[in-house]
Amino acid sequence: MNDAWLDFAIRIQSIAQAGLQYGKDKYDIERYEELRRISAEMIAVRTDIPVAKVYDLFCNETGYQTPKVDTRAAVFVDGKILLVHENNGTWSLPGGWCDVDQSVASNTVKEVKEETGFAVTAEKLIAVQDWRKHNVTNYAYGVVKIFVQCKYESGEFEDNIETTGIAFFDEDTLPENLAVEKCTREQILMCFAALQDPNAPTVFD
Structure with a gap:
């Protein structure tokens, strides 16, 4: 998966994770959650791995995302x-x-x-x-x-x-x-x- 699609998904997930950590408005929190789901769906489509499994592995951290x-x-x-x-x-x-x-x-x-x-x-x-x-x-x-x-x-x-x-x-x-x-x-x-x-x-x- 060394391609731009993966990079896009990682960047979206990173933005969503930071937003969930620091966001205060409940509507913004909903939007960040939706972005997180979209990032998982992007990887699932590309890899044929079930969305739920991708979400568990990819979207399971809190706080600012670091390598x-x-x-x-x-x-x-x-x-x-x-x-x-x-x-x-x-x-x-x-x-x-x-x-x-x-x-x-x-x-x-x-x-x-x-x-x-x-x-x-x-x-x-x-x-x-x-x-x-x-x-x-x-x-x-x-x-x-x-x-x-x-x-x-x-x-x-x-x-x-x-x-x-x-x-x-x-x-x-x-x-x-x-x-x-x-x-x-x-x-x-x-x-x-x-x-x-x-x-x-x-x-x-």
Whole structure:
């Protein structure tokens, strides 16, 4: 759904959510509720997902709408990068949503531990990116992706509910079946570039 239709629906929902939070007039509240329903209907028409389900997932927050934060770890050992094998058969950098009680660094370390069993140290901020510019999007809200270079400290793979295995890859042997909503080939190569140039500035857009 990387298209203008989705962007329109997201913008309408964002305006409606803010209006519901700050609006005082009862007639304005009704109009904002209607805008919210329209945004859900737009996505339902485009995806064939029932309107009720879209509404539950897409229109379930209050307050001013802000993007979600996703942290991804670039863990290198002997010049190769760590990827995790997802339950659906794709490969990705370890990571996930930033929990409300975590910083970017601590969340990155936590996600690596949960998905691989490895203890790592967060060392460098590689990039801060808007996923709409780089990834296949599958959520109807904004996502800010933060890539963090990490140092392997200890540990070995442990069975968990999120991944089925791990492997290390160099630049020339990256797998084809990447979880492109989580990380693309270009984003992984960006992490290699950061490793090769310790003085490279943080990438952001």
